[in-house]
Amino acid sequence: MSSVERVHKYLTKDLTVRAAAVVATRVVEEMQATQNSFPISTVAVGRSMVASLLMASHLKNKQELSVFIQGSGPLSQVFAEASFEGKVRGVSSHPHLEMPIEHEKILVAPAIGIGLLTITHHLPIGGAPHRGTVELATSEIGDDIAYYLQQSHQIGSVVSLGVHVNTFGKVEAAGGILIELMPGHTEETVNAIEARVKKAKPISTRILEGATAEDLIKDYLGDFELIEMDHNYPIEYSCRCTAERVKRSVGLLGLEELDSTISKAEELEVSCEFCGRRYVLTVDDLKEVRAEVYKQSLN
Ligand SMILES: [Zn+2]
Known part of the structure; x- marks a missing residue:
């Protein structure tokens, strides 16, 4: 597996589907180690970091995007932001929150509760940011991002995010995929993607198996001829605090x-x-x- 992680972007040849995928294990690991966060915060913040990296990859030079979740649950707030160039950071209100783990599964939704998701798109200095807020759909973050894209931008999408932590709380896999339907897409395209989504293994399982970003894309869009877009920015955990x-x-x-x-x-x-x-x-x-x-x- 290549040591440089970056967001890979693709378009189908007929230009009606765009996709972005990333393996972000190292940057989520760095967030976990820096904050010594416990699994529930690691997973929620990690998923938000992956989502912001994927969405930010569709912006322009020097633009940034943030994901802000305000929930009624004990985790309270989750924040992540990423730049077009792949710099990313994230944090929750309670990095050391402990929650019961059911059947070895870390459940994000009960930790977040019900609430709001706000996506903010920061333009370079001078421009006012664009902000959109929706209610949380499932509080698992991926579905909430998809709901936001539908409500705010009328874009049908598949958003699959995954973070796996081991029994010591260390990050072993993190990444995700964002597939968006563009104008002019056909019913067949939607059906083909839906069939793949039904068969797809969880993202974190695939990354644990050694899947790369290209492999994740093939899982979901293997039926299409794809063009890879140039997006050569290694992702990096980066903080601009002063x-x-x-x-x-x-x-x-x-x-x-x-x-x-x-x-x-x-x-x-x-x-x-x-x-x-x-x-x-x-x-x-x-x-x-x-x-x-x-x-x-x-x-
Ligand atoms: Zn800092």
Whole structure:
């Protein structure tokens, strides 16, 4: 298996179906190791990372896309974002949530509960982001993305996402496929894809067996003549956190908490929740944050 993972994109020769597939084991593994996340968060965040990589591969240079799930369940929020160029990151509100495992299956839906899925498409600097929100359909993430594409873009699709963690919580397989029906597709095309979907093994099983992105595509679109589109960006776990962003998040502690830290004249060490990078805020930094929070409290 090649060590460079990237999103592979295809079109059927008649241009009525487009597809993207990725094996993303390494980047999901890196997220898990960085956050030391437990299986339920690893699987939910991993699926969201795969979905955002697949959807972002259809954007343009320097554009990004995020998947944000707000649910009533104990996992609460799941967030992932990816760029056209294959940079991806993700996190949930509760990386260390523990849930009962039934028949060795990690059940994402009960952890997420009912709620909303928001997809945001960020344009390069200057453009206002496009945002679409739908209710969660099944809370398994793949079906929810398909429901979003239908509701917001009138695109019929197959979205299959898979993350497998072993009994030690380590990621052994992660990846997915996104198939979208474009204008002009025929009934035969839909039937052929549906027949393949019925027969397909779970994505994570296929990746554990050693399947590549090309193999996943063949599982679903083996009946079609395909053209591969150029998309040569290795995927990478990447965080764009900065000291400024961290300061903003520290402001959320509120005036009382900030005053108490400042009065102890202690530095505050904060880690980025996505990548674990550590930032040290001096007392002067904290005073600056406090002044900003105070100013906003007057508005
Ligand atoms: Zn970071």
